[in-house]
Amino acid sequence: MKNNPLLILLLLTCSIVYSQKFENLAQTPPMGWNTWNKFACNINEEVIKSAADAMVSSGMKDAGYEYIVIDDCWHGERDAKGFIQANKEHFPSGMKALVDYVHSKGLKFGIYSDAGDKTCGGKPGSRGREYQDALTYAEWGVDYLKYDWCNTDGIKAEGAYTTMRNALYEAGRPVVLSICEWGDNKPWEWARDIGHLWRTTGDIYHCWDCEEDHGDWSSWGVLRILDMQDGLRKYAGPGHWNDPDMMEVGNGMSVSEDRAHFTMWCMLAAPLMAGNDLDKMSAETIEILTNKEMIAIDQDPLGVQAFKYSAEDGLETWFKPLENGDWAVTFLNRSDDVHDIEFNWKEHLVIDPDFDYKTDFENITYKVKNLWDDKKEKNTDKTLKNKLNPHDVLSLRLTNINK
Incomplete structure (x- = not known):
């Protein structure tokens, strides 16, 4: 039987229709x-x-x-x-x-x-x-x-x-x-x-x-x-x-x-x-x-997962790129001991290992908002100092104050 171009096109179209998931969900x-x-x-x-x-x-x-x-x-x-x-x-x-x-x-x-x-x-x-x-x-x-x-x-x-x-x-x-x-x-x-x-x-x-x-x-x-x-x-x-x-x-x-x-x-x-x-x-x-x-x-629309930036003695630091140049930062205390956090932002150049994002704490000042309490907001011009209890987190949102 001769190949029918219209039939072949129809079959290919059906194959495409039946071979996809629902998009935009x-x-x-x-x-x-x-x-x-x-x-x-x-x-x-x-x-x-x-x-x-x-x-x-x-x-x-x-x-x-x-x-x-x-x-x-x-x-x-x-x-x-x-x-x-x-x-x-x-x-x-x-x-x-x-x-x-x-x-x-x-x-x-x-x-x-x-x-x-x-x-x-x-x-x-x-x-x-x-x-x-x-x-x-x-x-x-x-x-x-x-x-x-x-x-x-x-x-x-x-x-x-x-x-x-x-x-x-x-x-x-x-x-x-x-x-x-x-x-x-x-x-x-x-x-x-x-x-x-x-x-x-x-x-x-x-x-x-x-x-x-x-x-x-x-x-x-x-x-x-x-x-x-x-x-x-x-x-x-x-x-x-x-x-x-x-x-x-x-x-x-x-x-x-x-x-x-x-x-x-x-x-x-x-x-x-x-x-x-x-x-x-x-x-x-x-x-x-x-x-x-x-x-x-x-739920950030960028849809990028966080990555582990550092880990020492049960204290981990995670960074997550967000839409519009913001960042989420979480300090996770996995250990059974209280950890002292002292994080000088300007000493850290954070580069995303899988995606094209990085911080610039030398030239950009970010507002620092604590996501689990209502403490006064600070910024990255000052060293972050905190005590973190066992099995707990300090989670922050960094927003460019110059935007």
Whole structure:
């Protein structure tokens, strides 16, 4: 049969259409809440509704949080045609009604599935049912999909996630795709055109610096997760983010550890997915999660992650380039001792190792704003002096006063 140029063009056009993710989503790191860290499989529609209510009443919505994400174990069985259903006992009103409730609060809804035959919790996975599930999510009004990697023997990650990306696109409803294969297959090297964020590590755990051994896998404390981000910042940016996992703020660490955890996730331009019980937050937890100055660092339109500038005796200094020539600077005290900070700005030429940014403290004076208290603002003409308590941070925004 002779080649038909019009047919070939049509096939090529279809190939292009079916081989893209939804653009113009997640231009800054997604912000929201996920059920897993606090509730695991103990979820139902009242838990989700209460979380949506609390996200609004606590001020989190006003601070920028928008996604309510239901993680594993919401699933019932597939129907006779293979379409997934919500568990009727725990979600008697049905998933569409729950999504509508979340939307009525001015929020967006996220759901969970898995690239394997079963989810990590043993529920029906999406393997071989990707297009059916994508159509179901679109019908329900889902805005975000966390796609896990359990029970995936014999398949390749890039292909599996590409299939789901294409299924979501064909279903026609814009969905943020969160790739959750724990960094095992180096998604930062291939996932930019597939998903909007990708996990860089195994699961987080609510401790400062520990490994929680589960036998054939481990979950990790905040500092362990932070250290695993080394070398990855060059892969992230608007629409494609490194994801060091959901936050553990409010889940049992000290206030200073929670503050440091939240600060470093903001410095990393990480997705800010709360993982606590939004219905039972302390005033300190709300204050941390809704710190708009710190959130602005995370949501900065430049989309550049911070880099570690120096480290000595458990005291680390991190710099993050910001829009309009501003900088975020964080001193992180990992140690169990108080650290004296004495930082003469003019003695430091800070050069971003991955991007074309650098400071010029000799010729530019920056206003220095402390992002965690209301102390009088200073500038970089004076040496910074401070005492930093164990497991805490000093976080600053530098703004060129000559602009």
